[in-house]
Amino acid sequence: MFAAVLHGLRHPTRRGVALLLAAVPLLLLAYVLALIPFTPRIGDIRKARIDRPALIVSADGNRLAEFKPVNREWVTLAQISPYVVQALVATEDRRFYQHHGIDILRVVPAALHTFSGTRQGGSTITQQLARNLYPDEVGRAPTLTRKLKEAITALKIESVYSKDQILETYLNTVPFLYNAYGVEMAARTYFGKPAAQLNILESATLVGMLKANSAYNPVLNPDRALERRNTVLEQMVKFGKLKPADCTWLKRQPLGVNFEIQSEPTGTAPHFAAQLRRWLIGWADRNGYDIYSDGLVVRTTIDSRLQDMANQALAWQTGQLQSIADAAWNTRTGCWPGNSLFQAFIRQTPEYRNARDAGLSDPAAIRKLAMDGQFVDALCHSKTQIQAGFLAIDPRNGDIKAWVGSRDFRDEPFDHVQQARRQPGSTFKPFVYGAAFADGAQPGDTIVDRNVTIALTGNAVWRPTDAEPPTGRPMSLRDALALSRNRVTAQLMQREGPAKVVALARAMGVRESPLDAVPSLALGTSPVTLKEMVSAYCTIENRGAYVEPRMVTRIEDREGNVLADFPAAHPEQALPASAALKLVDVMRDVVDRGTGADIRSRFGIHADVAGKTGTTQGNTDSWFILIHPELVAGAWVGFDDARVTLRNDYWGEGAHSALPMVGAFYDMALRAQVVDSRAQLAPPRKVVRPSRPRPRHHFLFWSF
Structure with missing residues (x-):
């Protein structure tokens, strides 16, 4: 049979050619019909010209963003x-x-x-x-x-x-x-x-x-x-x-171009919106919706008033700190070729690699680039821009109320709330004290403030230090946390054990970042996110119950029909309520008389609040988190390159770099009565009144 077919192909007849010619369009038609299911459906085509992007709305009804493709x-x-x-x-x-x-x-x-x-x-x-x-x-x-x-x-x-x-x-x-x-x-x-x-x-x-x-x-x-x-x-x-x-x-006329790139509007909470877009795409895919054409209305937890206040507070404080950074890092001080760190920056650039590829030695390449003023200025600017993150959450239900991921989303889309992991410094200490209180310790219990040497694996040892010399006298746990004493905290960590502290931090909200179960963790040596830390501090205020942070309350269609509701997450008891109450009471002292006292003395905030400052080694990372019954807010300040610092021990501390951002935010929120100044932490205590008239601020201009 095969031979007959082969013979027919070699010696085609008139009838065979006619059949072949007739078969070609039939085969092509069959192929076209087979392709139809692999082309867009009529229903999808009808949707394609409807530009109805998802509308993102704040809790108080203001538009935050639109999700366009x-x-x-x-x-x-x-x-x-x-x-x-x-x-x-x-x-x-x-x-x-x-x-x-x-x-x-x-x-x-x-x-x-x-x-x-x-x-x-x-x-x-x-x-x-x-x-x-x-x-x-x-x-x-x-x-x-x-x-x-x-x-x-x-x-x-x-x-x-x-x-x-x-x-x-x-x-x-x-x-x-x-x-x-x-x-x-x-x-x-x-x-x-x-x-x-x-x-x-x-x-x-x-x-x-x-x-x-x-x-x-x-x-x-x-x-x-x-x-x-x-x-x-x-x-x-x-x-x-x-x-x-x-x-x-x-045809003789010029083009007449008036060129200007049109940037997309970022809205007031662009980093929050970017995180929300990722979540919403997943939800829409699972439920058969298109975030770009189905006209979804997403009701979020953000309070537009608090978001505006957070934006203003962050812009004001980072502007102050940038002037200090500019003085410390310029072509006469930090950004000059004699600085080994700036040389390291030069070696990371494409210009340096091109110079080496052209045959220049390392010193010659450094000298050549250091003579290029435009190159030096641009490199110095890119490396020495102050960055910050700010987050505020309602501890009662986990609702995220304000989220600022950087100074400017267009210049820095990297999110220092959710994406950046930095060492939290002393803001990690409440987990150590919380573990101790859960084991029955009391705020009045004492540990001798002395030099300690803690053995690590192998022959290594760790000797924690403080800015102040050891007193050699017993110090209460209350004072040790209020004054942020490292030596006492390290001894308490030895008593509780790193594994127990890691487990507690995980339960309270630090659930994504890896934590090293080592003694130095007591001083916040494992990098974490600001979102994790603020969430964990909400657990402290919420009588030890962790509530997962929430971004969205419900999703509607364009006619207002509810497509999905998202109630607050069920609380998970992470820390015994009695221990949480002790921890809150001790952390009040941080702002009453400890490292966070500027909240009262500088910003005149007399509401019932508690908090903790944090500064990492070399003043690389600065933190402050403040607890209020209705709102927990925290800030991180630093540089994207952790090798860069403010080169000033005073301004590098969390009390002087991160705290003012949080203080300015609460000052605005309390003045505008967005949060209740009369709300009491648990256990309730008499409201602290300032000893002098409340200062008038000249550094912020806001309106509502």
Whole structure:
């Protein structure tokens, strides 16, 4: 049988050729039908032109953000200059209004050119729209399968959309570089005006870019862009949209570009929104929603008033600290080639690697780059920018009320609340004291303040020190925590054991960062996140019960129907209530007379609060966390590169760098009565009154 088939192929008959020719279109049709399930569904296509991004709303009803897939402002066809449409149709698809998605008169010549070795485009506007809307399903590979998928999708689009809807969708989805999607953003980016105001020259320039965004970019390649623009004008003449005489004059005009990149609005809580977007994408995928087109309304826990206060407090304090950092790190002090640390910074740059690749020795490369003032200034600036994180949580239900991840989201999108792990210093000490109180210790119990040597693995030893010399006298646990004594805390850690303290910290909220069960952990040597620490301090105030932090209370559709509710998490008892009450009472002394006393003396806050400062070795990391019955707030201050410090023992301390941020925040919140100044911690105690009139602040300007 095989021999007969082979003979038939070698000696085809007229009947065999006819059957073969008849079979080819049938096979192609069968292949097309087989591809249909692998193209977008009609329902998805109907959704594609509905730009309804998820709206993120604060607990008090203010808009925080919108989740758009790209930087785009969707406009109707009536809001787009008619010159854009005329130029588009004349250049890209002159029979747009006559075909139904595929222009057969263009497909055949394009296919013949392609088969002859010269690729030629034959895609209609509708086919291009299919590629733009469904880059994954349709793709852009030059294959028959891709072209068939594109054609099938184009036919589906034509069956669902009107011609005007196709044009509107196309013009709102095409990319124009610089993160500008759609003609509205393109008009603002390249000409500083809305799409409705584009003149014929500007319209032709933007339509000309569609052939190749980069090649015909009027900023990068003005000459080629001008030539392409004039080609578009000639096409408009060819198809009756422009008079020849007008075209001759227009072609002599300059591009008239007014370029400005359009940044996406970040909102008042951009780092919070970034974390929320990740969570919401997962929720939407599991529940069959699209965060970009289903018009979801996400009700969050953020209080917009507290968020504004947090933003102001962080901006004010980091601005003060930056001036100190600038004095410590400039081309005469820290940022000069004689500084070994600055030399290390230079060695990390691409410029240094290029110099070494060019044959320069290490000293020669350092000298060459150190002579480049612009390079030195830029490197110094990038390494010595103060950074900070701030978080406030309601301890009663875990609701996140304010979240500031850096000084400026555009300059520093890295989140110092959720992503950064830094050593917490003495803010970790409450876990040691909490473990002791859980074992029955009392705040009045004493440990001798003396030099101690603690044996580690092998022959290593650890000798904790304090700024003050040891007194040799018994010191109460209350005083040791209030005054942040390392020697006493280290001895208490020996008594309780690192494993027990690690387990307690985990239960109280430090649940993601690894903790080393070693004696020095008592002084906060294992890096953690600010979110974990503030969450754990909420556990202290909440009578030892941990409540998982919450970002979202419910999700609604655009008509207000509730799609999902997210109640507060069930409390998990992490620390016995009696121990938590002792810990709160002792931590009151931190702000009444200890390392956090500036809360009362400088900021005049007389509400019932407790807290703890933290400073790591070398003043690398500065912390302060304050506990109020309705709000626990904490701040971290430092540099992204932990080798950089303020080079000043006073300003490097948490009491002088992180505390003012928290103090300013609470001052504003109490003045505005967003939190209750009369609320009492447990166990209740008489409200502390300042011994002098409350100071008037001249460093903050706020309004509500």
